[in-house]
Amino acid sequence: MIDQPSMTDDELQQLETECAARHAAFCKAGLALDLTRGKPATDQLDLANHLDGALQGDYRSEDGTDTRNYGGLRGIPEARRLGSILLDVPAEQVLAGGNSSLTLMYLFVETAHLFGLGDAGPWRDDPAGAPRILCPVPGYDRHFALCEQLGIEMVNVTMLDTGPDMDAVEAAVRDDPRIRGIWCVPKYANPTGCVYDDATVARFANLPKLAAPGFRILWDNAYTVHDLSPQPPRLASLWKLAAEAGTADGAVIFGSTSKISFAGAGVAFMAASDKVLGAFEARLGALMIGPDKVNQLRHSRLFPDVEAIRGHMQRHAAIIRPKFDAVQQALAQGLADTGFATWTRPEGGYFVSVDTLPGMARDVIRLAAEAGVKLTPAGSTYPYGRDPEDRNIRLAPTFPPLADVRRAMEVFINCVRLAGARTIRQRQPIPEHRR
Ligand SMILES: Cc1ncc(COP(=O)(O)O)c(C=O)c1O
Known part of the structure; x- marks a missing residue:
């Protein structure tokens, strides 16, 4: 006030x-x-200039893949491990992609809307009506532009100091079967800088139980390691809590190294359950033969572990x-x-x-x-x-x-x-x- x-x-x-x-x-x-x-x-950007030349002619990933060649839609193992550190999710659930998490988010929402994702049919065919997505406000303009372009209606939810107003979120999800997802930037939210507290993350983990099938928490953890203070706040693991609650199909987690290495030439990640990731990969496979694994390898060499990051x-x-x-x-x-x-x-x-x-x-x-x-x-x-x-x-x-x-x-x-x-x-x- x-x-x-x-x-x-x-x-x-x-x-x-x-x-x-x-x-x-x-x-x-x-x-x-x-x-x-x-x-x-x-x-x-200069801090990551040693990406240039990091490979010194050695293009083999740890499983022997020649990263210069086609293939490997889920990314090379060491890049998926880097993603697992950033997203706080087991490496098996991580897909390492190209340079933009926003592209992965767009493709994910579009796939849910037009094709369905394994556990649920396309949002556009749902008898409940055209889909709506909850948008904690103020929020990230490109999430909103993405929805607008796909014709997905957006519904505002107020941001509190602890994260989105979860009473309002739960009521909306319970009462309106057209609500198919919610955008979240759980750590250092764009633009408020809010870090969702533990109770909020725990309520998120249970949210899919209140929602219609095919509901997705779009957990954009873009700023997960972007701390300004030496004793940074800690974000609870949505993945761990969702797995415990049996709602992992409803949690989709995104992130990238855009603001760690090069904003225009980083590596993007996405994590989801086996079922959801498999369905997403089937769509991705029609769009590309494989991501830029050379860049993935360069990043993995630069950031081999938590300490390096x-x-x-x-x-x-x-x-x-x-x-x-x-x-x-x-x-x-x-x-x-x-x-x-x-x-x-x-x-x-x-x-x-x-x-x-x-x-x-x-x-x-x-x-x-x-x-x-x-x-x-x-x-x-x-x-x-x-x-x-x-x-x-x-x-x-x-x-x-x-x-x-x-x-x-x-x-x-x-x-x-x-x-x-x-x-x-x-x-x-x-x-x-x-x-
Ligand atoms: C919340 C949020 N998500 C995603 C992005 C963009 O991520 P990427 O560069 O991986 O596409 C930004 C960039 O400003 C952002 O603020």
């Missing part, structure tokens, strides 16, 4: 005048800054932590006493989520653009681009250099203060002596 600002009209007017003057100066400064996409910075991620954290600190410092110094916004303090991942007072986000983003600071478009953290209260703004500080993050935050804070003062003044009844 945001405390309502307690400034008098005179104070608000003065704030608006000061911020408008600063804004005009920023607009003249010719800035070109960007806090939009969560991309790794160049020096982060942990050490590497600490080097990432050393680069991006100062940027996250700069964002937090700017927010605390610039907004703490205004009541214009609240924000998250993530311990990992790639984003900070800011909630303004209702009806302000669009204005803030427009003002920032005027001053040369690109922010993620208003509404993008909600299905169909519709933020019902026009409040949420996603900040992505990893890519720009630290000095640019600081400068962009100065502009951003000024925009929130300016829009905040205007918003409150427009809403306040005009005092008698000013009428």
Whole structure:
């Protein structure tokens, strides 16, 4: 909850005048800054440059496969083991794919919708009606774009500090047979940074029991090792709990090395039960003869075990932590006493989520653009681009250099203060002596 600002009209007017003057100066400064996409910075990518040359002419995987050749839809054993570390799932359940987990997610949802996945028929033929997917909000825009493109209706669920509002999730799944799945980013959620607590993960493991057949938890664990703090929070294992609950067919887990090695040339993973993985593989086999196993082998040589991954991620954290600190410092110094916004303090991942007072986000983003600071478009953290209260703004500080993050935050804070003062003044009844 945001405390309502307690400034008098005179104070608000003065704030608006000061911020408008600063804004005009920023607009003249010719800035070109960007806090939009969560991309790794160049020096982060450099950390994995030794992928190049890692093989030194030895293309054989541990089972003797010549990785240069066709075949091996599930990936080479050592890559599946790397996936098993990242997804917290036994290696036998892991498929190691190409460079994008988003592609695997798209293909998975499309397969469930159009073809069915072993234990259930296609969603599109279900007599209950056209499928719906629950979307914890704010959430990841590309999950939403994927559903929109496939014509799958999205239903918002509120995110709490502990994860999605599980009372609402369970009620929706129980009451509406058209609900066929739910998107989850369980660790350092995009954009709030939330880590689902143990009780939430346990409730997820039991969720398929409440749902219609063919219900899938789409567990996108994209930020599983992307810790900023040396004592990171721990995420309970959905796979282990689902296996114990007998619901493993309903749990599908995704991840990749995109923000570990090269964002455009990593390895993506997916884990599912034998039945579901087999059905998915049958579809995949019509699309390709095998993934890029050479890249899988390079990654397996670079990241042979947990320690190698942990050490590497600490080097990432050393680069991006100062940027996250700069964002937090700017927010605390610039907004703490205004009541214009609240924000998250993530311990990992790639984003900070800011909630303004209702009806302000669009204005803030427009003002920032005027001053040369690109922010993620208003509404993008909600299905169909519709933020019902026009409040949420996603900040992505990893890519720009630290000095640019600081400068962009100065502009951003000024925009929130300016829009905040205007918003409150427009809403306040005009005092008698000013009428
Ligand atoms: C939650 C989430 N999932 C997936 C992705 C993309 O993953 P990949 O590069 O493996 O396709 C991102 C990238 O921003 C993300 O934030």
